[in-house]
Amino acid sequence: MCKECGCSNHEELHEHKKALEVNKRVLEKNDLQAEENRRHFEEHSILAINLMSSPGAGKTSLLEKTIELLPEVRIGVIEGDLETDRDAQRIRTKGAPAYQITTGSACHLDAFMVHEGIHHLPLEKLQLVFIENVGNLVCPASYDVGAHLNVVLLSVVEGDDKPEKYPVMFRSAQLMLITKVDLLPYVEFSVDRAIASARRVNPHMDFIRLSTKTGEGLENWLDYLRLKMKVYRKSLV
Numbered sequence: 579m580c581k582e583c584g585c586s587n588h589e590e591l592h593e594h595k596k597a598l599e600v601n602k603r604v605l606e607k608n609d610l611q612a613e614e615n616r617r618h619f620e621e622h623s624i625l626a627i628n629l630m631s632s633p634g635a636g637k638t639s640l641l642e643k644t645i646e647l648l649p650e651v652r653i654g655v656i657e658g659d660l661e662t663d664r665d666a667q668r669i670r671t672k673g674a675p676a677y678q679i680t681t682g683s684a685c686h687l688d689a690f691m692v693h694e695g696i697h698h699l700p701l702e703k704l705q706l707v708f709i710e711n712v713g714n715l716v717c718p719a720s721y722d723v724g725a726h727l728n729v730v731l732l733s734v735v736e737g738d739d740k741p742e743k744y745p746v747m748f749r750s751a752q753l754m755l756i757t758k759v760d761l762l763p764y765v766e767f768s769v770d771r772a773i774a775s776a777r778r779v780n781p782h783m784d785f786i787r788l789s790t791k792t793g794e795g796l797e798n799w800l801d802y803l804r805l806k807m808k809v810y811r812k813s814l815v
Contacts, residue, residue, distance in 0.1 A: 605720070608690070612723060615689055615724025622704065623811060624707050626725040626727075627707070627725055627727045627803075628718075628725035629708055629711060630718045630730045635713070635731040635758075636790060640755070640788075641710065645669070648803065652706070655669045655676040655707070656676070656677050656699070657676055657677065658681060658711050660682065661680055662680070663678035665710065675703075677698040679695055681712060685717040686714060686717035686718040688721045689721065689723050709723055711723070718747070728753075729752070730747055733758040734759060737767065738771040739775055741754075741779050741780075751780065752782075752784065756769055756773075758789060759787045759794060760794070773785050784802070
């Protein structure tokens with residue numbers, strides 16, 4: 579019997595192994611493209627950050643505030659959604675260049691999609707590029723898109739047990755943003771439990787709690803970006 583899926587006959591086992599091999603080759607090709615994406619960013623001294631979360635955690639709202647409050651940094655955005663270009667329009671309204679990738683049925687961005695987005699941004703004019711991934715706590719974590727940092731957002735309306743329920747996503751991130759903390763009085767969510775849950779799957783993760791409505795924590799987020807950009811620029815010398 580196949581220990582991965584429980585299939586009991588030889589034909590099912592063969593098909594299962596073939597599917598695993600195909601998936602392995604897909605991920606290997608993706609990783610090669612991701613390295614090329616990073617080289618593109620590094621040739622222009624651009625720090626690239628991959629933002630991941632479930633739908634509605636506040637990625638686009640955070641980007642709008644970041645663009646407003648960090649005018650000294652030239653920011654570009656690659657947006658990923660199944661349909662519509664609404665998020666890209668919101669970003670452009672704030673004065674930052676944005677390229678929308680509509681994935682159709684795909685629940686994540688991959689390195690090839692991001693490579694297309696790279697060539698639709700004025701890289702020579704940018705210092706920081708955000709890749710706003712498709713809203714999903716599962717698939718995006720499996721695909722390296724060529725970013726230098728992974729940031730995962732967890733809103734207080736989602737529940738404080740998500741890091742251990744979706745460990746791959748949180749294990750791949752360097753920072754967890756606990757968003758919509760202005761709603762804490764109205765929901766059953768413990769910031770301490772959420773952080774403890776995340777630390778059990780990723781002991782090295784950093785944490786920032788914030789609200790784009792009240793402004794709480796936004797300065798900590800901006801300081802984090804300034805620090806990461808400074809360290810990144812030094813690493814290129």
